[in-house]
Amino acid sequence: MVEIQTLIDQSIEAVDKKDALALRTISANALTEAAVVGHRELILMALVDYALSKILSKIHYQEIDEKFYGKITDEFKKARPGPKEETLKHLEVIEDLVIKLDEKEGRFEDNVIEKAQIKKAANLYEKGFSLRRASEMTGADPVRVLEYVGGSKIHEFRSPGKNAERLETAREVFG
Amino acid sequence: MRRKVVCDSSSLISLSMNCMLPLIVELSESADFMITKTVYDEIITNPRRSGHHMMGPLQFSALIKNGILQVEQANQSMVSDILSLSNRTYYTHHAPLEIIQRGEAEALALASNSGILLVDERTLRFLIEAPKQLRDLLQFRTHHGVSMDESMRRAFQRYCEGIKIIRSSEIVAVAYEKGILEKYFLGEAREVLATCLWSLKSKGCSLSTEDVEEYLKMLK
Numbered sequence: 001m002v003e004i005q006t007l008i009d010q011s012i013e014a015v016d017k018k019d020a021l022a023l024r025t026i027s028a029n030a031l032t033e034a035a036v037v038g039h040r041e042l043i044l045m046a047l048v049d050y051a052l053s054k055i056l057s058k059i060h061y062q063e064i065d066e067k068f069y070g071k072i073t074d075e076f077k078k079a080r081p082g083p084k085e086e087t088l089k090h091l092e093v094i095e096d097l098v099i100k101l102d103e104k105e106g107r108f109e110d111n112v113i114e115k116a117q118i119k120k121a122a123n124l125y126e127k128g129f130s131l132r133r134a135s136e137m138t139g140a141d142p143v144r145v146l147e148y149v150g151g152s153k154i155h156e157f158r159s160p161g162k163n164a165e166r167l168e169t170a171r172e173v174f175g
Numbered sequence: 176m177r178r179k180v181v182c183d184s185s186s187l188i189s190l191s192m193n194c195m196l197p198l199i200v201e202l203s204e205s206a207d208f209m210i211t212k213t214v215y216d217e218i219i220t221n222p223r224r225s226g227h228h229m230m231g232p233l234q235f236s237a238l239i240k241n242g243i244l245q246v247e248q249a250n251q252s253m254v255s256d257i258l259s260l261s262n263r264t265y266y267t268h269h270a271p272l273e274i275i276q277r278g279e280a281e282a283l284a285l286a287s288n289s290g291i292l293l294v295d296e297r298t299l300r301f302l303i304e305a306p307k308q309l310r311d312l313l314q315f316r317t318h319h320g321v322s323m324d325e326s327m328r329r330a331f332q333r334y335c336e337g338i339k340i341i342r343s344s345e346i347v348a349v350a351y352e353k354g355i356l357e358k359y360f361l362g363e364a365r366e367v368l369a370t371c372l373w374s375l376k377s378k379g380c381s382l383s384t385e386d387v388e389e390y391l392k393m394l395k
Binding site (some may be wrong): 129130141143148154162 | 178180184188189192202205206217221222225227231267270272273274275276277278291295296297298299304309313318339340342344345346349352353376377378381382383384385386389393394
């Protein structure tokens with residue numbers, strides 16, 4: 001089991017080093033843990049780390065004020081000791097900081113947190129959670145998750161030998 | 176006898192995004208298409224509120240007004256049972272994995288007693304048809320040991336007896352065989368069929384590449 005404090009420590013280090021790939025990995029680890037225990041703070045961790053990794057990897061974000069990253073690490077430090085409500089509160093502050101930055105600097109109508117929600121919901125769906133459950137956990141729009149999933153290889157994992165049976169059922173019903 | 180087809184929002188959304196809802200209108204001559212109140216909210220209320228996919232509510236509202244889609248209330252005690260059983264079937268570290276939500280349980284309750292469930296998303300389908308495979312998937316993807324409570328699974332399966340599952344791909348397949356596709360999509364018939372199946376896949380219908388290829392072989 002991965003502790004949230006460990007994930008926060010790793011996130012602080014990754015933000016300090018501007019390591020987008022490390023943030024992606026931490027986000028994936030947080031989501032895997034969230035899938036099992038369902039805790040909101042782990043979901044939020046997965047979302048903000050993914051969003052921060054996107055910010056760090058885009059060219060048009062390279063010029064943003066260094067103070068932004070300072071505020072992010074400060075909030076991670078405040079989130080670290082807990083209790084759970086405090087952790088959540090400070091992770092939500094980070095979420096707001098990211099949204100505000102994206103409103104100012106972003107190139108798309110959707111903010112980077114919304115993109116993270118869709119991506120992480122698709123990951124949860126891939127892990128075996130229903131589309132609704134995955135969308136509920138992340139706050140994503142299920143329609144957009146479905147579209148995202150359609151463009152991925154998630155459905156290549158198939159249950160065998162039912163196509164002929166399904167076709168026969170459809171013929172019986174609508175025949 | 177007319178059959179009852181309970182539609183999940185995933186299938187309706189796949190069909191809507193691909194301009195294929197007229198197929199439902201045509202096929203409603205042979206069967207009754209139903210949705211639960213939760214699905215109604217997912218395809219009409221929520222998109223209106225969020226402002227995304229605004230064409231969907233316009234199309235679905237017309238289908239409901241014209242009696243093509245009927246909104247039905249599922250038996251709530253059955254819904255609670257289904258929800259409780261399915262979300263206590265898979266365990267990690269002795270804690271249950273909550274894998275489905277009320278919407279899926281309502282659809283299942285409405286389709287119980289030999290109904291047809293039209294669902295494009297994968298998880299509910301796996302839960303009903305291949306519960307062991309779903310356990311393997313959960314285990315593989317969460318990197319945790321996942322166990323399955325057999326007594327819960329058996330109790331859950333009682334609600335699934337006689338339920339048959341189809342996807343929007345089967346709607347397209349039957350529409351192709353009945354000559355309905357050609358009324359709405361102009362082109363060489365096999366090419367139209369292939370395009371429709373690949374388009375459904377790309378919008379989220381749980382079809383693998385192998386599934387689409389198998390369909391193209393099965394349908395003459």
